[in-house]
Amino acid sequence: MATAAARDTTRSQAYDAPDGAADTAEYARAFDAAVAADERIEPRDWMPDAYRATLVRQIAQHAHSEIIGMQPEANWITRAPSLRRKAILMAKVQDEAGHGLYLYSAAETLGTSRDELLDKLHSGRQKYSSIFNYPTLTWADVGAIGWLVDGAAITNQVPLCRCSYGPYARAMVRICKEESFHQRQGYELLLALSKGTPEQHAMAQDAVDRWWWPSLMMFGPPDDESQHSAQSMAWKIKRHSNDELRQRFVDICVPQAESLGLTLPDPDLKWNEERGHYDFGPIDWTEFWEVLKGNGPCNEQRLTRRRRAHEEGAWVREAAAAHAAKHTNGQTVETGAARA
Amino acid sequence: MTTTPAKDTALTTAALALGDDALVLSHRLGEWAGHAPVLEEEVALANIALDLLGQARVLLSMVGDEDELAYLREERAFRNLQLVEQPNGDFAHTIARQLYFSTYQHLLHTELAAGDGPFAPLAAKAVKEVAYHRDHAEQWTLRLGDGTDESHTRMQRAVDALWRHTGEMFQPVEGLDADWTGLETAWLERITEVLRRATLTVPEGPRTGAWTAGAGRQGLHTEPFGRMLAEMQHLHRSHPGATW
Numbered sequence: 001m002a003t004a005a006a007r008d009t010t011r012s013q014a015y016d017a018p019d020g021a022a023d024t025a026e027y028a029r030a031f032d033a034a035v036a037a038d039e040r041i042e043p044r045d046w047m048p049d050a051y052r053a054t055l056v057r058q059i060a061q062h063a064h065s066e067i068i069g070m071q072p073e074a075n076w077i078t079r080a081p082s083l084r085r086k087a088i089l090m091a092k093v094q095d096e097a098g099h100g101l102y103l104y105s106a107a108e109t110l111g112t113s114r115d116e117l118l119d120k121l122h123s124g125r126q127k128y129s130s131i132f133n134y135p136t137l138t139w140a141d142v143g144a145i146g147w148l149v150d151g152a153a154i155t156n157q158v159p160l161c162r163c164s165y166g167p168y169a170r171a172m173v174r175i176c177k178e179e180s181f182h183q184r185q186g187y188e189l190l191l192a193l194s195k196g197t198p199e200q201h202a203m204a205q206d207a208v209d210r211w212w213w214p215s216l217m218m219f220g221p222p223d224d225e226s227q228h229s230a231q232s233m234a235w236k237i238k239r240h241s242n243d244e245l246r247q248r249f250v251d252i253c254v255p256q257a258e259s260l261g262l263t264l265p266d267p268d269l270k271w272n273e274e275r276g277h278y279d280f281g282p283i284d285w286t287e288f289w290e291v292l293k294g295n296g297p298c299n300e301q302r303l304t305r306r307r308r309a310h311e312e313g314a315w316v317r318e319a320a321a322a323h324a325a326k327h328t329n330g331q332t333v334e335t336g337a338a339r340a
Numbered sequence: 341m342t343t344t345p346a347k348d349t350a351l352t353t354a355a356l357a358l359g360d361d362a363l364v365l366s367h368r369l370g371e372w373a374g375h376a377p378v379l380e381e382e383v384a385l386a387n388i389a390l391d392l393l394g395q396a397r398v399l400l401s402m403v404g405d406e407d408e409l410a411y412l413r414e415e416r417a418f419r420n421l422q423l424v425e426q427p428n429g430d431f432a433h434t435i436a437r438q439l440y441f442s443t444y445q446h447l448l449h450t451e452l453a454a455g456d457g458p459f460a461p462l463a464a465k466a467v468k469e470v471a472y473h474r475d476h477a478e479q480w481t482l483r484l485g486d487g488t489d490e491s492h493t494r495m496q497r498a499v500d501a502l503w504r505h506t507g508e509m510f511q512p513v514e515g516l517d518a519d520w521t522g523l524e525t526a527w528l529e530r531i532t533e534v535l536r537r538a539t540l541t542v543p544e545g546p547r548t549g550a551w552t553a554g555a556g557r558q559g560l561h562t563e564p565f566g567r568m569l570a571e572m573q574h575l576h577r578s579h580p581g582a583t584w
Contacts, residue, residue, distance in 0.1 A: 067379070074373035081576045082407050082584040083363075083400075086370070087393050093373050094386035101379055139575055139584075189584075197582050305374065313377020315494070316431045319487025320378075326486065 035236050040166035043109040051235055054228065055165050056110050057126070058237065063103035064121045064128035066096045068302050072136040073145060081139060088185055089142060095178050102174060106167040122307045130288065131218050133296030140193055140200075140207035146186010147260075148208070148215040148253070154179050155249045156219065159239035168237075187256065194261045201261075208257070209265045216280075217288045219246040250278050351458055352403045353419070354515030357557055358459070359399030360420035363410060364565075365441060366392035367572055368428055377431055384476055388438070391469040398462050411576035415559070415566050422556040423505040425565040429498065432484055432491070436498035438477035443530050444509045446470045447523050448516075457517050478534050485538025492539065499535065500543045507548025508556055 027046040034041060041047055070093050077093065080086035104114040120126040131149055136142065157179065160172040193204035220226055220242040232238040240248075250269075257264050268281035290296065369389035376382040400406040423441055428434045449470055452463035484495040510524040535542050555561070576584075 070374045070382070077370045077373050078367060078571050079575050081411075081579070081582075083393065083397050083410055085584050087390060087397070090370055090373070090386050090390050090393065094383055094390070097379050097382035097386070101383070104379075192584060196584075197579065199579060200582055309375045309377070312375075313431065315488070315490050316377035316381075316484070319491030320483045322491075323483040323487045 035164050038162075038164075038236070040169065041164050042166045050231070051237075052110050054232060054235070054237065055168065056107055056112055058232075059103055059107040059110070059168055060112070060117045060120070060126050061128060063100050063107060063117065064126060065132065066100035066103060067121075068128040068132045068306060070096045071302055071305060072132055072134070072298075073142060075136045076139060076142050079139070080142075085189065088189075092146075092182050092185070095182070099175050099178070102171040106171045109167045118310065122303070122310060124294070124303065127292070128302075129218060130291040130296065131214050132302060133291050133298045134211070134214050135298050137210075138203050138207060140190065140203040141211065143186045143189035143193060143204065144207035144211040146182050147190055147256070148186075148211050149218070150179050150183040150186060151253065152215045152218040152249055154183060155245050155252070159245075160237075162236075162239060164236035187260070190260055190262070204260075205262050208262050212265050213283065213287075216246055216250070216283055217291075219243070219249065221285065221288070247277055250280050254278050350515030352515075354459065354513055355399045355402045356409075356419040357513045357516070359396045359402075359409075360418050361424050361441070361445075362392040362399065363396035364418070364420040364568070365424040365437075366390075366396060367568065368424065368426075368437075369434075371428055372434070381431075385434075388473050388476065391466075391473065395462065395466050395469075402458070407576065411573045415561055415569055417559055418561065418565070418569075419557055419559065420561075421505070421508055422562050422565075423502065423509065425556070425561060425568065426502060426505065427564050429501075430494060431480075432494040432498035433501065435477055435480045435484060436495070436502050438473065439481050439499075439534065440502060440506050440509075440531070442470055442474040442477050443534075444523070444527055446474050447526050447530075448518060451518050451523065452516070455517055459516070481534055481540070482538045485535070485540040495538065496540050499540055500545070503543035503545055503547060504549065507546070511557060513557060 028048065031041070031045070031047060031051075034045075041051075073089060073096075074093050077086065077089055080089050104117060107117060108114060117126065121128065131152075136145070154176060157172055157176055161169055161176060163169040163172065190204050190208070193200040195201075223229060223241045223243045226242050229238060229241060233241070254264065254269065254271075266281045268279060270279055272279045291299070294300075366389045369385050369392070372385045372389075373382065376385055396410075397406050400409045403409070421441075423437060426433070426437055446467060449463040449467040452459045453467050454460075481495065484491040486492070506527075509527070510520050512518075512520045532542050
């Protein structure tokens with residue numbers, strides 16, 4: 001306890017301290033020790049510039065994914081086939097906006113701002129998850145997104161609840177609770193279709209066929225091609241490698257697909273007794289890199305839509321700012337009435 | 341479609357009027373998802389849409405199967421106000437529509453909640469939700485009306501454009517025991533005060549006419565409504581008898 005307290009003092013003093021080389025080395029040691037001891041790094045603590053930059057990049061990309069990720073699902077809100085499903089879908093899309101808000105707040109603790117991050121999203125300087133560049137072509141896609149995309153997201157994100165950066169870890173605790181709820185709802189939607197009419201069953205199978213491989217790509221490139229992995233694991237931002245998480249996801253999904261009465265579109269998928277895992281076929285990494293470069297089916301559409309919402313909303317944000325400015329100077333609403 | 345049971349026509353008429361208002365406005369607000377000017381409004385508009393959808397489901401279930409009623413009636417069988425079916429337009433139009441409707445809904449539900457009719461329990465719950473909706477609409481009316489020159493112009497235009505659909509809210513509905521004249525007076529007072537505080541002018545045009553007088557309640561709607569229903573109903577109608 002005493003050691004941790006002393007370290008905390010060093011770490012928070014660092015915030016205002018002059019940036020001497022000797023001091024920096026000491027702060028870096030305190031930082032490393034805190035990470036090694038599984039302590040949380042907090043906004044006022046000293047942290048390496050590269051740690052800060054990595055977190056900003058990752059949290060921003062995560063926030064952007066929530067916001068862009070609203071689009072493929074919102075695509076079906078006005079066409080949801082029952083009022084119950086419509087309510088569930090609206091609540092889910094609303095949650096995603098909320099997750100975006102938590103995450104932008106978490107990123108802001110690192111010294112950036114939501115406006116700056118949105119600007120980087122809109123100008124293509126920051127990315128969002130490649131999965132949202134695929135189109136939702138039928139109602140069953142809403143279920144496949146819930147089951148597979150949210151399922152993959154949860155597999156990725158649950159370890160982030162123990163991430164070394166406190167604000168991110170705490171945001172993830174709240175987000176993961178809601179995400180697992182969404183995932184169950186997606187599974188339940190697909191189950192209803194799978195057990196429904198032959199047309200509904202076919203719709204569910206077609207959606208799973210289209211979403212399976214893109215979901216596996218959500219875990220990122222294979223370990224030997226992942227640029228940021230080693231450093232992120234050393235900093236305890238990441239806890240498991242891309243391939244480890246991908247394997248875990250496949251192992252979870254196979255029995256779930258069986259109980260759904262649906263197949264996964266991979267002829268190489270089979271249980272490996274020796275490894276105690278499912279073997280699965282090769283991923284089309286060419287497609288992955290193409291989507292990442294902006295050449296996926298919906299990249300253009302998603303970004304254009306997001307930019308347009310932002311641009312068309314500019315006058316509303318300006319009005320809110322102008323109104324706030326008028327009414328924080330002790331000026332009453334009535335003085336404004338002179339203009340009308 | 342014979343989705344309208346004959347057992348209590350007054351109850352059915354009233355539940356469909358209230359339920360269709362909530363259903364249709366909820367749908368319109370749902371169209372905003374992913375388009376809102378700021379993230380907080382994504383949350384707020386979806387929140388209001390969900391409240392209204394919840395109200396619609398209770399009301400429609402009072403008279404039949406909620407999905408049959410929502411998805412299998414045609415335009416002429418819907419009983420919602422023309423106001424709530426109006427397209428979203430810009431953010432100011434959406435806010436003006438919210439201001440007019442939530443003010444009305446709040447007054448009406450307050451009155452229904454105080455009575456002992458069949459809608460009292462629903463109204464008691466809804467009035468709390470609607471108080472929030474009204475507050476949201478009023479705050480935005482103030483910000484937009486008394487914001488920039490552009491927002492002022494847009495808000496005034498929206499308030500003017502929807503004015504002609506506000507008279508129909510106070511046409512008495514069979515099965516709803518309310519003081520319609522009193523509601524209208526209270527509504528006008530509240531709206532006048534909000535518009536004044538927002539530096540906006542109360543519109544001068546007619547609030548009703550041959551083109552709107554109670555028309556929505558009789559299944560006479562405006563042109564955009566049919567397209568809205570086509571989108572809303574197409575999937576459900578493509579799979580007759582399926583469950584979802």
